[in-house]
Each structure stands twice: as C-alpha cells, then as structure tokens.
Amino acid sequence: MLFATVIGLIGLVVNLYPIHLFANIQLVLGNVAYVISAILLGPWYALYTALIAVSGLMLAWDSLHVYILFGVEAIVLGFARRRDIYALYASFGFWLLLGMPLFYLYIYLFTDLPGSHIAFVSLKQGINGLVYASIASLIIILTPSFWHFTSKVKDRQRRTFNNQLTYSFTLVITIALLIAAMMFNNQFIERQQNLLYNNINHSASHLASSTQAYLDFHTQAINNAAQWLSLNKHSIAEEQILLSQLHASYPGFVTMLLADNKANVIAASPASLLSKVSGAQKLNIAERDYFIEAFINQRTYMSPLFVGKGFGNDPIVAVSAPLYYPSEPHKPIGIIEGSLDLNAFKAIDDIDTHSENQSMLLIDEKGRVIYASKNLKLTTLSEFSYSQPNVNYISPFPMLNINQQTDMAPEYVYASVTLENGWKLFILNPFRPIVELVEDMYLATFAILVLSLLITLYVSRIISSRLTLPLENIANKFSTNKNGSGVDYAVDEESPQEIYTLFKRLQQSKRQLIGYQLELEEKVAIRTVELEHANSQLQALAERDSLTGLYNRRYAEDKFREVQDLCQRTDEVIAIALLDLDKFKFINDTYGHHSGDLTLKTVAEQLKTDFKRTSDIVVRYGGEEFLLIMPQCNALKIEQHLESFRERLSQLVIDDREDNHQFNVTTSIGAVLGSGTYSQSLEDWVKLADKNLYQAKHSGRNKLVFTTLVEAKDSPTEPL
Template sequence: MINLYPVLLIANIPLILGNIVVVIAAILLGPWYALLTAIICVSGLMLLWASPHVYLIFGLEALWLGFAKRKNVYALYASIAYWLLLGMPLFYLYATFFTHIPSASLPFIALKQSINALIYTSLGALIVLIVPYFWHFKTKIIDSQRRTFNAQLTYTFTLVVTLSLLSSTLLFNNQFIKRQKATIYDNLNDSVVHLGTFTSVFLSEHLKAINNAAHWLSIDNQGQEDWQYQLTSLHQSYPSFITMLLADKKGNVIAASPKADLDLSLKPNIADRDYFQQAFFYQQRFISSVFLGRGFGNDPIVAISAPIYSPKQKHNPIAIIEGSLNLNQFAQIDHANTQNHQQAMLLVDGHQKVIYASKMLMLKPLTSLKMTLVGEEYETGLPMMNIIDTKNPMPEFIYAAFKLKNGWTLYALNPLMPLIKLIEELYLATFAILIIALLVTLYITRVVSLRLTQPLELIAKDFGQKHTTTLDIEQVENEAPQEIYDLHQRIQKSKQTLINYQSELENSVTLRTQELEKANVKLKSLSEIDPLTGLCNRRSAELKFNTLHEINQRNNETMVVALLDLDHFKQVNDIQGHLGGDEALKAISALLVSTFKRDTDVISRFGGEEFLLILSFSEPLKIEAHLNHFREKLAQTRLSNPLTQAHFTVTTSIGAIMASPRFSASLEDWIKQADINLYKAKDSGRNKVIYTQIS
C-alpha cells in the first residue's frame, strides 16, 4: 500500500519506502521469504508504473539481501554491493532498450534508484535493530559466526549516518530545488512581462506611426504627386520598417520606400493582401499575421496598415499606407533580455504561426507552432512544453506566456535540462558526500570501538594472570571510561576473592584426594577380599586363574582346581546359630591358609560354605595326599561357639582335578569337572576327597 503512493520529489524522482518490509524479511527470514515479500511489495509499483522491470530488479535485490544475511553480511553493505554490481547496470540496460529516457539522464536516474535503496535498507535495518520484538523473533536467522563489538558498533554508526545524511540531504535538496523552481518561474514571469511590454510598446509605437502618417497624408493638400517624398522621409524616421508603401484604391502601389527595391513601372498590385483589404474596405488600422512578402523580397514580414482619406471626403478612403516590420527587431528585443541568457523568446500570431523564435528553439518564421504541454508526472509545479521533440514525454522547456492586445502570444521559455542537471549534480554530490562520510564513519567507529574494547581486553588479560602488569593497569586507570574503570575495580576485588577461594579449594581438593585414594584402596580390597574370612572372593579368583593359567602354559606345568564344601553346614547354622557358622568359616579359612601356603596357591571363598583352591606346579602323586591331610586336620579341629561356648566339629567333601593348561582357558570348565567330583564325594558318604587327572 505504501508503494502505491511513493513520495514524489521533483523531476519524476519518487522516494519508495514500501520496500522496507523486504529488507526486514530478508534479515529475519532469509532469501525466499524476502523474494515473496518483494513480489507483493513491488506489485504496487507495477500498478503505478506499468513496468515489469520492478519484479526483476527488486526481486534480485531481495534474494541478494537474503543470501547475504546467511553469509553474515550486513544488509546495508549488501545493498551497496548489489546496486553497484547489478542494480544500476540492469536498470541502465532496461531504460536504454525499453524506455524513451534520454541517455544523458540514465546515469543519474540509476544513481537515484540506488540512493533510494540505501534509504529504505537503512530504515529496515534500523527497525530490526531498535525494535525489541525482532531481537527474540523465533524463526530469525542466527548468524553462524559471532560478530565483534567493533563490527557491530561500526555498522550501527553507518546505518545512523547513512540514514541521517541521506534524509537531511534529500530535504535540503528538495527545499533548494523548490526555491530554484520559484526563482526560475519568477524570472520567467518577469521576463515575459518585460518582453511582452517591450513588444507591445514596439508595435504600438509603429502602429501609431502608421496611423499618424495616414492622418497627415489625409489632410495634406499637396496631392499624391508629393507622397513619394513624404513616404521616404517617414521611412527614414522609422527604420524598424523594412519597407513602406502607398497604394491607391485599386491596390496599385503608387509609392514605395526604399524606392530602388521596387520597380513601380511594373505596376505592382496588393489588392489581394489582407492589410490592404482591412485598411481600405474596413477602414481600420490593421496589424497582420506573419506572411511571406513579395515585390520587396521573399522575407517573412508583419504588415501595419491604415486608410488614407481625401480632404474633401473624410469617409471614403482614397489609398492606404503600409509598413512591413523588420522581424529582426524582435531579435533585438530578445537580446535586450541580457539578465537571462538561458531563456528563449517565442512570438506567435493569432494563427499560431511563428513570428520570431530564439535560435535555440530551431523554429523559422512562418512555420506553424506545434507544441505539446507535458510533464504532468514531473512534480515541478511549473508549466512545461515540448517544441523540438513533441513526442518525448520528458519536458523540454518551462514557459510563461504573455497575451498581446492584437492577439499575438509571446512565450518566455527556460530549458528544463539545466534544472535537471542541477538536480543531478546535487544527487551526485550527495552520493559523494555519503561515500566520504561512510569512510570517515568506518575510521571513527573503529577508533571509538578500540578505545572501548582495548581496556576490556586488558582487563580480561589481567584477570587471567596471577600477576598484574603495571603498565596495563595504568592504561585502564588513566584512559578508560568511568564505567570500564569501575568494572575493572570490581573485577580486581572478585579476582582476589577468587584467588583466595582457589587456594582453599586446592587445599580441600588435596585432602579429599588423599581420602579418596585411601577409600579406593579400601574399595579395591573390599572388591577382591571376602570380608568374613579374609580370603579372596570369586571375582579375584577368576583374575588370578587367568594369570596362573598363562604362566603354567608357558612352563608346560599342570594345574589343580579343587572345590571344598562343608558337610551339613545348614545343621551347623541351625544348631550353633549364624555366629557358630561364621566361626566355622573363619576356622576353615585359617586352616586353608596354613596348609596351602605357597605364594602361587589361590584360596578363595567361592560362595556360602564353598571354597575354591587353585594350585600350580603340583606333583600328581602328592596332591591327593595333601588334600586328604587337610580334610583330616579339619575334622580333628574343635570349634567354639563364641555365644554359648559350645564346642563342635565340621567335615568337608572335596572334589579336585589335575590337568594341563591346554585343557581349557576358562575357569568355569575346570570348576565344572571339580564339581562333578565334589558331587561324587558327597554322594559316597561325605568327608571324602575325589581326585582325578584329565589327560
């Protein structure tokens, strides 16, 4: 809707503001939503201008800005690049091949489009920057890289400077051009009144001269024989007449001046001329339209005529007097307008035939004036016309008109092109000033951002070091703004607090580490040792088996795995209680340790009342006797219940196997075979050792 009503400045220069939403869509949503937005926005321009180029140029701009956002390029910088590389060249080519815009104006119009784009891009980017709603827009495109403070500050300054400079310059240019228009039109009005008055006086003076001469000849009693002399004398007094003549009632020329230019013996006749008929038959003073002379030459002339009467018959004309004005006199009137060298003068008669035209108009006398009033879409507020190229929609002249009493019209014209050139120069100056201002802004904002960020970097550097650099601190204290200095003081206090806390934390961590190491040792012990008997548990036994298996396999030694199970241990728990049962487990554990005391012997509480023996480097003939010795010694050991002081004994059944390490690398396979022997021992009466060798 905004694009349907662009702000028209001057000379068909509109200011488009509706494309602000295209910029916002490109920043927030990316290229494709921006393209859709552009199609909607520029449809208003299409309805207004009926030119499809808007879809191409502004659609490409929307895509360019959207993809630039994905590449972390700021919208204003992207807009400048687009119009320099694509926008202005595309518009120039389109206008060259598809419009009637003069080629001399194309660079300016293309530049105007780019300046317009910078205005609405700056506005759109600023709206996104200052409106809090857009900061937290859910589907907003997030920059893939975090921007530096220097870049953000520079861009913000650039937006503000660009928008402020362009807006103020446009307002200034507009006001200046309005004053210039008023000055031009006032000068035109002054000129046309001056030239019109001068022309009216000139015509009135010569009309009066013809009228006085007719009156004088009417009352003269000397007769027609003396008229030639009198006519020559009159012509000398009024040299602005190129020729003068007297004609009788039949239209025959009877006197002429200069006489040498007309052969009266040929009896020239002017009865067919308007100036004769109007003066003789209608008996009135007459100023003719411009026409082509004859007899005295073929130059275009304007005739002034009046009737001559007989002294005796004052109502019956006997002749007429006529003077042909020298049209070059109008050139002198034109040249008299020395204050306005750019202005042109055009004088036409009542039939719109050219009487006089300045050289720049390229119109010859007697030609019919063909002019078109144009420039309605040019917001100048001035009347404009085309004379040279009537089909061109671009106006050629600003004009003011003055109507003379005899029906002639005088035009004072001022070429529009100098005003256009002035506007172009103003816009070019605006663009040049903008470029300079942007460069200065980039430099200044870089310096300002460094003055802000450098103390912060020094503070951060100082915070990360244990020892403060005196030079850096002095720079912060002497040059930094008050807010940064206060921040530095607070950070210094926080740093000291943090150092103290760090020392306490280090001491606490050291203490906790020592405690943790002790706990780990204890935990490791608990994870490998049975807490009741002090023997290694099943998991530890499996790990030790793997080590012993590798050693025996390398040395080609046999291994023994034995399972011990206390006989009727449930009855022991039932009779003696769990304390008695625990005492029995401790006693058998101690007896096992005292019996199988080699470093390589592995004794493990396998679970409940079961124990596991893993023995290496054993002699096949002695191992069974050794196991029986342990069994007998256990049966003879008297156990005591710590609660009741009652004495009791326990026996054990043992299942054992001996085999080469090649038998199996899995402890489960060894235990499975030993468990078979243990079952046989229990099944055959308990308190026995069943031992087998596996080849």
C-alpha cells in the same frame, strides 16, 4: 507467512505514493517491507514480500522491471543475512555490483529515456536502495519484539560487540547523511528552480512590454500618418514625396506604400521599389487583408505574418490605416501601409541580459513563427509545434519540447505572455543545465556517502575496541571469584560475546555491590536531611527583600490569608496602609542611586521601629512603595499613629556620608480600615488603599488619606 504478507501489503500501500523529489526522481520507501522480511525471515519470504510490495510501484509507474530488479535485491539480501552480513553492507554491495548495472541495462534497452540521463537515474536508484535498507535496519534495532521473533533467521556465530557497535554507528551516520543530503539537495534544487522561473517570468514580462510598446508605437505612427495625409488633397507626385518623408521619420518600417480606392499602389518608399514594376503594370493589393481591413472596414489594422509579393518575397507584418478626402471624412480614398522590420525583434531579444541561456520566441495568432532566437533553429513563417513532457516528469513549472518532441525529458522551461493583438511571446530556458546540476549533486552525495562509510567503519572499530577492553578490565576489578557458577539467566543468543563475559564476572561481585548500595543509601538519607534544612533557609531568604530586609510582596500575599482568618474568627479589624515615597525619582536623579538605596533602607528601619507589634507585617511592596498590614489594631488610634509616622519621616534628615548629601523625604499614605470579614484577597484591600493613596498624591503629596471600609467603597477616586 502471515507476517510477510502483512508487511508486504503495508509496503504496497506506501509504494503507491512515492515521494517526489525532482522531475522524475522519486523516493521509494515501501521497499523497507521486504528488507525487513529478508533480515528476519531469509531470502524466499523476502521474495514473497517483495512481489507484494513492489506491485504498488507497478501500479504507480506501469513498469515490469520493478519485479525483476527488486525481486533479485530481496533474494540477495536474504542470502546475505544467512551468512551474517548486515543488510546495509549487503545493499551497498548489491547496488554497486549488480543493481545499478541491471537498472542501466533495462533503461537502455526498453525505454526511450535520453542516454545522458541513464547513468544519473541508475545512481539515484542505488542511493534510494541504501535509504530504505538503512531505515529497515534501524526499525529492527528499535523494535524489541523483532529481537526475539521466533521464526527469525539465527546468526551462525555470536556477533562481537565490536561488530554490533560498528554497524550501529555506520547505520545512524548513513541515515543522517542521506536524509540531510537529500533535504539539502531538494531545498537547493527547489530554490534554483524558483530563481530560474522567476527570472524567466521577469524576462517574459519585460520583453513582452518592449514588444507591445514597439507594436503600439508603429501602429500609432501609421494612424498619425493617415490622419496627416487626410488633411489635404495631394497629387501623386506630392504623395510620393510625403511618403518618403514619413518613412524617413519611422525607420522601423522596412517599406511603406500608398494605395488608391482600387487597391493599386500609387506610391512606395523606398521609391526605388516602384521602379522594379514596369510602367504598364500596376501592383494591386486588393486581396490583401491589410487593404480589406483598412479600406473596407475602415480601421487601423495589424496583419498576421505573411509572405510579401511585388516588392519582394520576405515575411511581412503589415500595419495599415484608411485615407480620406478632407471634405469626405467617412469615405476612404485609399490606404497607407507600413511593413514592420522583423529584425527589430532581435534588438528586443538582445535587451534581456538575465541569462545567456534564455531564448525568445514570438508567434502570431495563427501560431506561425514571427521571430525566434538563433539557437532555437526555428524559421520565420514556420508553424510552431511543440509537445509536453512525459506525465512522470513532475514539475511545478511549464515545460515543453521543440526539437525532440518524442523524448521523455523536457527540453525547455518556459513562460509566455499574450500580447494585445493575440500574438504570444515565449521565453525559453534549457532544462538540461538544471538536470546536470542535480546529477552533480547526487554524484557528490554518493561519493561523500562512500567516503563516510569507509571513515565510519574505521573510526567505529577503533572506538568500539577502546570501549570493550576497559569494560573487561572493570569486570576483572569487581570480580571476587574467577571461577563463576555459569548461571545464564540474563544473557540471550543475541548478546555480544564481550557482554556475555562481563555478565559472568559481574555476577560474582553482586554482594559487594549490594554493600556499596546500602552504604550509599545511608549517605543519601543524611544528605536528604541536610538538603531539607538548606531548603528551609532558602525559603526564609525567598520571603525577604534583599535591600531593606523587609518582607517582600510574595510573603505578604501568602501571609494575609492567615491574618484574615484570625481577624474573621475574633471579629477584629484590619488596617491596610500603602505608602509611596514622594519624588523618589528626583532623589535618584539628583543624588544618585546610592542615595536612593540609603533612603529606602532608612524608611524601612523607621517603619520597623514604629510598627513593631509581632502581628504587624511591614512589606516592601515594590520600588518605592511599602505596605503595612496591621491586624487587631485600635481603630481609634491607627490614623493618628500613621499621621505621626508621616510627620516624623518628613522631619528625618537622611545623611549620605559617602556622597556627602543631606536631604529629606516625604511619603503619601493611603490607608483603609475594615472588618476581617470583608475579603480574603489582599488585592481587594490594596485596591481600596491605592485609591486613597491616589487622593493623597493629588492633594499635594505628604498627606494621609484614611477611610473606613464603607467610605473606601463609596470613594469616587480612580486608581493611582
């Protein structure tokens, strides 16, 4: 009871935070708790654990169906365990035969989810069930303490190795396939959503720019026309002619009119509009906002959408501006007005070619529809109303419902842009195509899962059969006495029958294996001695330069500490010389790399000949640089010895017979002499020698610069 309670509480906490995948699709992992309880403790403890664990889902979803559906699942898995049916197989059968039908029936009867979504949601729940059943089974396999749980349900019959191996293969493949499929589906869906929303945003920005340009152009047109008409005083007949000419230049206006200071229409275009009004009647527009704003407030004005009168009852967006006498530029004498052609917005809508599914919606600042794509089924001048989707429908993008505002599922993903005059432009894309894509992917996942399970069952049974037979043959081969003693100290109740048989037979071959072990240990000891000898040889090879045969830099750094300690104890001096071949790159470039290698070998042989004391260390320090470490040397003769070597090397003729070249090489030498107590670091000595080498190089090459330790420290030279 304590165990069932603890894992139930853990499941409750995990279920409080289901993993969101897409829209209202969530991955539930807290149900692992009652699957573990069902496998270990049986049906009734599993039901108890389930009631605790799914309370987290009740708090997260506020839906009582979780107690019924998952409670039944816990009982079914518990009884399946008592009949030695593995949890994954039992879960698959439950969801296929009982779980998904029950879930479908509940959603159909007690929720308002659209019918097109129900099958998909039921399938998703079934896949989720297989996920947490697989995870629970794997946790039990990987947790040794569960193998010997004292209160666990015992197998009615000892399981065969064949069955255990088959189930393990199936479990691992199922988990891997489900996780990989969900990760792939999630990434693919997320990418599709991002592409869709980026497309919508691009369309919204593009169409908003086109719409704003259309409005700005016609606003500026009315403003320019007002200024032009205000330049001179005209008769009514002249104004009618000028207005008709203006209208011909701006076909984006359905109608245009002029009104006097009493708001009476005195000219209209097309001119035939005035003929529809009787001669005794005058069309007055004093109550219209576009007259009040243009005449009284004296500003260019664009009206919201309204119903026209006099010239027709069509929806109108009016653009108006005041008119003045030339002599009185601050006293209006009337207005000019143009009614925008709302059909022009359809042409703007048609500009967008990013998606056939996208729709355009334009509303004014009062929320009335100015233009809507045909498939939205919204009438011009109607109030635009919409609803947000259910809170359980999680999406990173804004969504809304227009036609079915009470549905849980959203109809459209949208992006909106507010224009400069307060209008809003919406670009809407149906959400259903994405949902259908997700449904197809999950259906494909389920189909692949079923097929993979069947293939895995078949293949794993064949493999396990081929494994168990050789194992029994090996046991027979190593057995010396088939009538074993039957001692049972290494096999528990959970061991497969085949392993139990192998144990009995291998027990009899123990002595033979011990003999092999002793023989093997003797061979290992011999091989160990041989290996140590080989390592010593490798160590020697690691300290030599392969081209010249001289010691390498690593050896010099390792050996210098020993040399320095000796000189420090005996109060002897150390001479360090750094040699760099002059214009070595010229030799390589002129005569080839073979000549360069021959040069290095020749110099190395000359160094070994001239510095042959056992205490001298000759090193190829890198590239064309060589290092001499000369402990316990004669301080008075070492400079002369180095100078003599330099001269002999400069006179030495290098004969490359293979490439038929003869040439000389010179070297610049930087050397320093000091007490062994100076420094334990070879790098400190080399830095001083390197400064002298720098001087030798820059004083014409083929030089020796030799200093004592004090002179080297005071030297102002910079590193080479």
